[in-house]
Amino acid sequence: MKLESLALKNFKAFKCAELKQIPRLCVLVGANGTGKSTLLSVFGFLKDALTDDVPIALTRLGGSRGFQEVRSRNADGPIEIEIKFRQQDASPLITYTLAIDEDDGRPVVAREVLKYRRGSRGQPWHFLDFEKGRGTAVTNEPEKVQSENELNREDQALKSPDTLAIKGLAQFKKFPAAMALGELISSWHISDFHIQRARPEQEAGHAEHLSKEGENLALVTEFLYKCHRDVFDKIIDRLKHRVPGITHVDAKTTEEGRVLLRFQDGAFTDPFLARHVSDGTIKMLAYLILLYDPRPHPLLCVEEPENQLYPSLLTELAEEFRAYADRGGQVFISTHSPDFLNACKLEEVFWLVKEDGYTVVKRASDDAQIVKYMENGDKLGYLWKQGFFEGAAPQ
Numbered sequence: 298m299k300l301e302s303l304a305l306k307n308f309k310a311f312k313c314a315e316l317k318q319i320p321r322l323c324v325l326v327g328a329n330g331t332g333k334s335t336l337l338s339v340f341g342f343l344k345d346a347l348t349d350d351v352p353i354a355l356t357r358l359g360g361s362r363g364f365q366e367v368r369s370r371n372a373d374g375p376i377e378i379e380i381k382f383r384q385q386d387a388s389p390l391i392t393y394t395l396a397i398d399e400d401d402g403r404p405v406v407a408r409e410v411l412k413y414r415r416g417s418r419g420q421p422w423h424f425l426d427f428e429k430g431r432g433t434a435v436t437n438e439p440e441k442v443q444s445e446n447e448l449n450r451e452d453q454a455l456k457s458p459d460t461l462a463i464k465g466l467a468q469f470k471k472f473p474a475a476m477a478l479g480e481l482i483s484s485w486h487i488s489d490f491h492i493q494r495a496r497p498e499q500e501a502g503h504a505e506h507l508s509k510e511g512e513n514l515a516l517v518t519e520f521l522y523k524c525h526r527d528v529f530d531k532i533i534d535r536l537k538h539r540v541p542g543i544t545h546v547d548a549k550t551t552e553e554g555r556v557l558l559r560f561q562d563g564a565f566t567d568p569f570l571a572r573h574v575s576d577g578t579i580k581m582l583a584y585l586i587l588l589y590d591p592r593p594h595p596l597l598c599v600e601e602p603e604n605q606l607y608p609s610l611l612t613e614l615a616e617e618f619r620a621y622a623d624r625g626g627q628v629f630i631s632t633h634s635p636d637f638l639n640a641c642k643l644e645e646v647f648w649l650v651k652e653d654g655y656t657v658v659k660r661a662s663d664d665a666q667i668v669k670y671m672e673n674g675d676k677l678g679y680l681w682k683q684g685f686f687e688g689a690a691p692q
Contacts (some may be wrong), residue, residue: 298481298595299383300627301390306377307369309335312655320645321622325631326638326681327649327689332656333631336649337598339378340629341487342367343395348483351397351404351459364397364404369655374398375407384477389439390414392421393478395461405429405458411474413439422448424474425466430458434466438473486594488587492579492605496572498555506594507587514579515558515571517586519548525591532585539610540578576605588617593626603634615640635678643671650688661686 300319305311310332316323325333338358345354352363359366368376375398382391391413398407409432411425422445424435433450442448455465466472467479487509495514504516521529537543545561545568558571560578571579584602602618603611615637622628632638638646646661661667661677667685671677684690 298625298627299386300380300596301383302379302381303339304377304379305339307372307374308339308376308378309367309369310651310656311335312369312372314656314658316647316658318660319627320642321627322619322641322645323627323629324638324641324646325629325649326633326646326686328651331649331651331689333649334600335656336658337487337600337629337631340485340596340598343378343380344482344485344487346395346461347464347479350457350464351406351461355397355404364399384481390421391478393463400429400458403459406461409462411463411478413474424448425462425472427453427455427462430455430460432462434462434472434475436471436473439477481595484594485596485598486587487598488600490580490583492576495558495579495583498551498557501550501554501556506590506592507583511583514583514586515548515556518546518558518582519550519556521586522547528589528591532582532589535585536578536582539581539613543578546582577607580605581610584614584617588621593621593624595625596627596629597621598629600631601633602630603632603637608634608636611637612640619645635682637678638681639676639678641677643668643677646677648686648689652688 299321302315302317302319304315306313325336327333342354342358345357355363355367364376375396377394377396379392379394383389384391391411394408394410395406396408397404399405406427407429409425409427410423412421412423414421422442424439426432431454434453436449436451437447453466455462463475463479466475470476486506489509490511495511499513499515502516503520504513505520507514507517521532533546536546542562543560547559549557549559551557559568560571560574561568587597602614606614611634618628618630644662648659648661649656650659667680670680670685680686681689
């Protein structure tokens with residue numbers, strides 16, 4: 298998947314904002330409180346709304362006040378999210394639009410549209426169009442339709458107006474467009490890694506992907522060791538290069554059926570457990586397992602990856618995020634680190650600023666002064682520290 302644009306209306310700090318021409322690696326900077334976490338939370342919100350329901354997603358993001366807290370302050374009208382993306386570079390441009398409003402104090406899906414654009418001319422074809430639980434959906438497979446006249450539309454009614462149509466229809470193969478989008482969003486990974494969640498012993502089980510909070514780190518390590526030894530060896534080689542003394546990592550299952558994550562220091566005979574290693578070591582291992590996943594997520598969001606890591610490691614880490622994106626998994630990162638930003642390319646960086654109480658998104662490559670400095674060999678992190686990202690001073 299390649300997300301090309303994201304437009305927000307009435308979504309917390311974003312009264313009206315849009316990111317265009319989004320690169321495969323998208324890095325967000327800005328002062329505290331400008332909305333970096335909020336922007337990344339959009340993807341988590343969409344995933345929660347799909348896997349659970351809209352009211353649950355609103356509560357997770359806005360607390361007990363739900364819709365009222367998520368909608369921008371002093372705003373009227375619905376919360377609106379629009380994403381434009383392509384499944385492959387040569388695929389049609391797909392637009393998914395979601396508008397959420399209140400009806401008698403309860404959140405409802407006011408409008409939900411999924412449409413495909415063929416070429417640069419003409420109107421896009423609507424494959425799904427719903428309002429408050431009722432609408433039409435197309436049963437054709439999108440890539441097999443040559444003319445809009447060939448579209449087979451069916452009227453459908455959902456069980457509740459607060460349910461996403463792509464959630465309800467994705468359960469049926471007869472609605473391939475809705476099913477494809479549902480599968481895509483459900484496979485996004487919004488990282489909220491907690492080091493202390495990754496340390497404890499785990500009950501024996503099976504896990505192929507690192508979870509949101511990382512509590513299954515030992516299980517994924519074990520899976521890679523058994524099923525993808527080449528990937529596992531690559532991860533350990535990079536970990537040894539970055540963490541002095543570490544020579545090996547493994548996951549051992551005890552007689553009691555618990556999985557232990559063990560680290561070997563070359564200076565000692567016996568390995569030691571995860572609870573005894575540094576925060577930085579645990580976090581670096583988790584990032585390497587995430588970034589060398591044999592099946593990368595189509596979209597990955599990470600907040601402030603620099604935390605607990607030595608500054609000199611951030612250049613390599615940025616390069617690995619970029620390599621992950623190049624393999625097909627688009628990456629969104631927020632950062633407060635000039636060292637991480639120094640490793641970013643001009644076209645990869647956006648910065649957020651507050652104007653009249655709401656957040657505005659700016660692109661580094663649109664600023665003529667920043668472009669000129671970069672042409673003369675400067676680096677983005679240094680320019681940020683020196684105040685050339687107006688309204689986005691590092692803190």
